[in-house]
Amino acid sequence: MLMSEPRLDARAPGIWTVVLASSAGTIIEWYDFYLYGSLAVFFSTLFYPANDPTAAVLISVATFATGFVIRPFGAIVFGSLGDRLGRKHTFLLTLILMGISTTMVGFLPTYSSIGFVAPVALVLLRLVQGLAIGGEYGGAAVYVAEHAPENRRGFFTSFIQTTATVGFFVAILVVLACRLSLGEEAFRAWGWRIPFLLSAVLVLLSIYLRLKLSESPVFEQMRQAGKVSRAPVRESFGSGQGLRYALYALFGATAGLGCVWYTGQFYALYFLQSVLKVDFLTANICVAVALAIGTPLIVVSGALSDRIGRRPLIVTGLLLAAALYVPIYMGMAAATAVQNYVAVTALILAQLIFAALVYGPNAAFLVELFPARLRYTSLSLPYHIGTGIFGGFVPLISLSLVSYTGNIYSGLIYPIAVSVLTAIVNVFCLPKAAPAAASGEREAEPTAERQLA
Template sequence: MGSEVGKASTSDDPGIWTVVLASSAGTIIEWYDFYLYGSLAIFFSTLFYPANEPTAAVLISVATFATGFLVRPLGAILFGSLGDRLGRKHTFLLTLVLMGVSTALIGLLPTFETAGYFAPVTLVLLRLIQGLAIGGEYGGAAIYVAEHAPPNRRGFFTSFIQTTATVGFFVAIVVVLACRLSLGDAAFKEWGWRIPFLLSFLLVFLSIYLRLKLSESPVFQKMRKEGSLARSPVKESFGEKKNLGFVVYALFGATAGLGCVWYTGQFYVLYFLQGVLKVDFLTANICLAVALVIGTPMIVVCGALSDRIGRKKLMVTGLFLAALLYLPIYMTITSAVAAQNFVLVTALIVAQLVFVAMVYGPNAAFLVEMFPPQLRYTSLSLPYHIGTGVFGGLMPLISLSLVAATGNIYAGLAYPIAVAAITAVVNLAFDPRRSKASLPEKATSVGFAE
């Protein structure tokens, strides 16, 4: 096999930190756009849906948030194929524009009171476009960084891409809080909520400027020069039995549990505080924002640690810890809220972010190393976005529905606990990879590493 990817860059390639900065900045902005609605889902239930059934309105509002996740796998196939055939850089530029425009348009929507059902229908359509865009963004950014990174530091450098979802969510919360605190509740509800969405116009131009400075990844340039690009990435990724086996393993042995752990620790906890325990909007969001500041750097720590001890150990340990500790954590959160001890509430959110870091930090390198370069964008993106977008993205809706149906405030935890445990077992029992994974520059005729 040829030299490792990290050594393949040419003299005119940007430095690795330039690659990380430009890729991460754009991806943060895309996640900011995607999660703005999530941070306001409970609030939006009063703006875009009939107010006479508040519980139903909240569930429908959360379901609207979920629509963006349902189309992420379609975006993964569409943009993954483009990324494998046309290039990583051009593809994630396109997804950035789609995301920025659709987000800004949400800021221009009329409310239900003004436009009736036109408002929620249009909101759903824009969420679908956002889902398509994010379906192509993550894979491109993670692969682009990995294909520039030194082989022994892929976990570390790709972990910065892993922080972008949390950072984007954090930025969304901070912008929303800043607008609400500066404008006051009445003005924020009337028109101030539009500002975070309209800000996307500015952010997307900034990100495009950064990304236009990047060249294509050295691995893709080499494949294009040699004429070894995949002709039909979708067919080769999912039509070949061996590669399909890796795709299935990536889904059920990594990303399904990853999605549930991520959304439990960062979204469900917010909905649990606001919707179940009736903590006020500002207090719940401040607790989460502080926890995110403390917990996000741990993603990079775990990514770097995976370069030393292996990706699998960290990921499986994080999944099992989440499955074992979610119930006692949420029971303690309930007691802490009753006692008005929001320092403890914040600490318990941080504990969940430790699980997120252990599972998510090594994940980009884990997935990139699993697939050959000709099929990497397509093969990686689909299981990632089914796992995080469907298994994870539907987690708040499923869990809140279980709480509403049973009357048990902890019933919603059954879903993430089960998925995390099953994913850990599948990862341990059905790993099809060789013991020493690598990121090859070339592959055999069927698209697998030599």
């Protein structure tokens, strides 16, 4: 007999405590992960030889990308732990791992002090960060979803979806505050370390909040019934049915999601700084303002998906991005030429609207695609391949295309192509006997539970 998920009253304080503790920790993890991203162009002058500035920027951005390469491995390791041992303790462990690695970046000597040992150590710490974030997202998304009432799952899980954007926003704010308060010279000499060292304080606060949480009621029910998977990796990807769902999640959702998210936020920032030569402060302020305005739209999109389904919003966001990226970036170049940074900010915000449409419903979409006993593992791997590999390499691939072709808009070819591919797969390649929830219907447990259990 199949288990149904507990139905909780959304008005009770329990669900909001779950959302707050889960989101706070995940925000801090994304803050840690994206600190380097917000400083990648700046770090090119600290951790790499300065004799070729263009190469230094590309290598620095590539170092940012190494954190994404390791994320799928983190998804397998921690996803398997989460499905075998429980959600709570697994994503508590990822938080501690992230906090230690980020704090250590704040103590790293630069290239001028220890030569090539500096970038090697930086890459190693980025790999640890990627391993940690690979286990964090899936745990937080599953944990909230398994507490949320089924008819509001999109709304409550959308708060987890905001955490990456909020983490990036907080990282930019902290960097800007340090740079403006300390001045350029002090920030370059030692002030850049403060945002990384601050991570230790934030992580301790989040650990305190998470220790107050109990285990997911769905996992507890499975544990008591003896239904916990003993080999979640093999069960998730070792069967044809499980593999089909994982591939559908990757190519029908998360690959396009990653490209749309990283184009609208990181590539927009790097495009302003490296291609249009906008100064560091102005570029970061434009992105920060757009993030402040656009982030709540993720929650709006998640709530809307409870009414009209996940797939229509995801596909709409992907197609709008593919159709409008080129005119948006042409508009950014034109606005920059006349120093109209209000227009630049508005054009970045337009990209965040596309990201909100795709990203807001995605946690609920993925949770509902897989059975409870396997979902930590099953959703984490395609999510981190899609966002970490397809999305995380957007800045590197796009800036490399611009450098190679000399055409400042050629970098958009990659995110446009992946967005179109993902939309097509989402619409036309849904596996047979697909989960009812993925196609807009609502059940306590998705039909996938019946297909894969």
